[in-house]
Amino acid sequence: MEFVTLNNGLKMPQLGFGVWQVPDDLAADAVAKAIETGYRSIDTAMIYQNEKGVGKAIKDSGIPREELFITTKVWNSDQGFDNTIQAYEESLERLGLEYVDLYLIHWPTPNFDQYVDTYKALEKLYKEGRVRAIGVCNFEIEHLERLLAECEVTPVLNQIECHPYLAQNDLKEFCTKHGIFIEAWSPLDQGGEVLQDEIVQKIAEAHGKSPAQAVLRWHLQNNTIAIPKSVTPSRIEENFQVFDFELSADEMEQINGLNKDRRKGSHPNEMHMR
Numbered sequence: 001m002e003f004v005t006l007n008n009g010l011k012m013p014q015l016g017f018g019v020w021q022v023p024d025d026l027a028a029d030a031v032a033k034a035i036e037t038g039y040r041s042i043d044t045a046m047i048y049q050n051e052k053g054v055g056k057a058i059k060d061s062g063i064p065r066e067e068l069f070i071t072t073k074v075w076n077s078d079q080g081f082d083n084t085i086q087a088y089e090e091s092l093e094r095l096g097l098e099y100v101d102l103y104l105i106h107w108p109t110p111n112f113d114q115y116v117d118t119y120k121a122l123e124k125l126y127k128e129g130r131v132r133a134i135g136v137c138n139f140e141i142e143h144l145e146r147l148l149a150e151c152e153v154t155p156v157l158n159q160i161e162c163h164p165y166l167a168q169n170d171l172k173e174f175c176t177k178h179g180i181f182i183e184a185w186s187p188l189d190q191g192g193e194v195l196q197d198e199i200v201q202k203i204a205e206a207h208g209k210s211p212a213q214a215v216l217r218w219h220l221q222n223n224t225i226a227i228p229k230s231v232t233p234s235r236i237e238e239n240f241q242v243f244d245f246e247l248s249a250d251e252m253e254q255i256n257g258l259n260k261d262r263r264k265g266s267h268p269n270e271m272h273m274r
Helices: 024-037 051-061 081-095 115-127 141-150 169-177 198-206 211-221 233-240 249-256
Strands: 003-005 011-013 041-043 069-074 100-105 131-137 157-161 181-185
Touching (some): 024 233, 100 115, 169 181
């Protein structure tokens, strides 16, 4: 495993396991397989409705809690200072944990204009030692600028849709300048066209690796945290086998050149879902 050091000094595995769209009754087995494979960072969220399954896998794994890095998120309908504190308590209860390592705001939902108060609740949890780090998801530069101006604790990371067809270069540059890591959700373009791209396939073949492994290696060498998701045991293992090879500078540039600024998910300024 390769690790990054967040801006508060906390070390975080650079490759994690995501459970978006994994039903609760399947989450326990998927996370158990991931932990058995070697993953130590698990990313869930209240809205995924699988925190109980994730918690069961953690409990049953036998891995000491301090060796695991657990992330969950506050959903849009729970934003606001008091609501966020309550949402955190409820997530802990479902997970069966005394704390999470990283607590995130899931979306800025700027038209509701509650993300600053929500982040201040995260700051309270952090200052009380109830979470080890705090951050955000899907924040654009304008949202981050407001947090940096109105809040005290710089987010440790911004979890965003990011893959070779959506490189997010301007946002990455801003975050890097402020010591904020990028964490890529949908790092493999949801298993989409990027894995069929001739350049990706050629680079993967040159290393005796799959296109997915080549793309994950690209993320790691770009200093991005990645959280691929799968419920297929063989893919869970495959996605983890990315530490025994390196892409050359030329190969990195070739993949960098694939950017189309094409997203699969919602644009943060258009996500109004409660």
